[in-house]
Amino acid sequence: MTTEETTMGLRLIVGADEAGVDYKDKVLADLRNDPRVSEVIDIGVNRTDAPNDFTRPYPYVGIAAGEMIRDGKADRAILFCGTGIGVAIAANKVEGIRAAAAHDSFSVERSILSNDCQVLTMGQRVVGVELARRLAKEWIGYTFDPSSASAGKVKVLTDFESC
Numbered sequence: 001m002t003t004e005e006t007t008m009g010l011r012l013i014v015g016a017d018e019a020g021v022d023y024k025d026k027v028l029a030d031l032r033n034d035p036r037v038s039e040v041i042d043i044g045v046n047r048t049d050a051p052n053d054f055t056r057p058y059p060y061v062g063i064a065a066g067e068m069i070r071d072g073k074a075d076r077a078i079l080f081c082g083t084g085i086g087v088a089i090a091a092n093k094v095e096g097i098r099a100a101a102a103h104d105s106f107s108v109e110r111s112i113l114s115n116d117c118q119v120l121t122m123g124q125r126v127v128g129v130e131l132a133r134r135l136a137k138e139w140i141g142y143t144f145d146p147s148s149a150s151a152g153k154v155k156v157l158t159d160f161e162s163c
């Protein structure tokens with residue numbers, strides 16, 4: 001979390017395609033009860049959606065989340081699909097967004113401390129729901145250190161995008 005996130009609380013997006021909606025809803029409920037989180041924005045899909053919306057494919061979910069972060073409407077996102085890969089690829093298409101699919105504690109930690117990712121993705125077909133819930137809780141507890149040795153590496157990415 002940045003200093004601002006720490007002071008204000010995190011503004012988090014949760015989202016999923018049809019293959020990740022069950023995990024998304026579990027994590028959404030957890031985050032709504034987490035004192036570190038000031039706002040949770042559910043961008044769907046939801047089981048109550050009309051069929052065309054409920055079957056909205058993963059690229060739309062990942063891009064929508066990335067655009068909202070890019071536009072300052074949220075700080076971070078936790079997204080789900082079958083594998084976590086599709087929503088990560090989609091979010092990474094948005095300029096300035098760093099998204100990682102991660103299903104273990106170490107990678108979840110490093111996605112922030114090494115890579116300053118704004119987006120964590122997981123696959124409902126990859127890990128159990130209790131692990132996904134735990135990893136989501138862990139992830140929001142990490143804060144990137146802009147004075148760390150990792151910052152210069154992240155800067156290579158942001159400099160490349162601004163060329």
Ligand SMILES: O=C[C@H](O)[C@H](O)COP(=O)(O)O
Nearest residue numbers: 017019081082083084085086
């Ligand atoms: O990365 C893609 C996701 O896992 C998605 O939920 C399923 O995609 P598919 O139906 O093309 O396998």
